[in-house]
Amino acid sequence: MANSPSGESMTSRIVRVISAFDETHQAMPIAVLARRAGLPLSTAHRIVNELMGHGFLQREADGSVRLGLRLWELANRSSAALGLKQIAMPFMEDIQAVVRQHTQLSVLRQDEVLFIERLSSHGSVLNHAKVAGRLPVHVSSSGMVMMAHSPRHVQEEYLAQQNPDASEEKRLRSSWAKMRLEGSARLPGAVVPDTTGIAVPVFGAGGTAVAAIGVVVPTGSEHISSTIPALMTAARGISRGLGVRAEAAGPHYQR
Structure with a gap:
């Protein structure tokens, strides 16, 4: 043009x-x-x-x-997110039936998290994540867990763009290492006080995170021992729906 x-x-x-x-x-x-x-x-x-x-x-x-x-x-007719949403929706509905707060699906877009679907229940806690809305990576459990399971060059590009001071960069790298080890992220009070975001990565065929599925619940009601395994099961199901082999389809819960 x-x-x-x-x-x-x-x-x-x-x-x-x-x-x-x-x-x-x-x-x-x-x-x-x-x-x-x-x-x-x-x-x-x-x-x-x-x-x-x-x-x-x-x-x-x-x-x-x-x-x-x-x-x-x-x-809505041809978006790449549409196929991901269709695959993820049954798993999100299962999670939401249990947590009855917020269940959300997101992807990374440069230095932000783009939320492509959210299920919420009446009377659930305040949640600033909205469908087609964005949040900074560092305040979102979904963003942090996707960044933790992204290729090294993606992490380095993010750090170069954000230009954190030395202590903040060290904190981010340490958090990502812990999230890679545990296969999940938990951020209490990062966006809204008294709420906690919990998320796990959805792996693509390349073995890195292509999305994240997570929940936002009242702090103190996380039920980590059951919530994280349920999220990981859902994430592996979504990965398999995307064509990933079962043995490579997601992280496994470690106490």
Whole structure:
């Protein structure tokens, strides 16, 4: 596609427009959208009109703009996450029937955790992880356990990007080593006080984590001796559904 005077392609500008929407900016005037996307107002108007013509954006009654149903339709028809969700859902339902709090499925995206499914029960504890939402790796049990079971170069890239001080880097490396040994992660109070996140990795064919399945429960009600084995059983089932051989399909619980 044609480049702008700055050399940026039209594709890059469209991505910036779509990426300007998030949980706290689900609909906005075009002027706000242009500012969040870092585009001139005239350029934003032109791109918005094109995307609305294809159903990727839609205009509200007050003149604001939001993501359109066409974008949702395409994402749900062919997303790579869709196959993972379909395989994982029966296992997540089994876990949720027992914990009756929050059960969630996530993947790594650079330095963040992307949550692709969550099951919750009425009256469950507060949980900031939302479907299609993200959290930093270091505050999420799912993020930490996936990073612990990622290739060394992925860990090094993460540390280089985050640039922690020496003591924090040492803490992260020590935590990852412990999580690799135990095959699970447990983070109490990392996001919400009085809640604990527990997660285990889902292995892909390459022997590294491609996802994580976890729960968020009240601190003091973790029932580690039963919760972690149940999560690991679910993770191995999901791995087998992804085509991983049974003997390579996941970590095993160690007391």
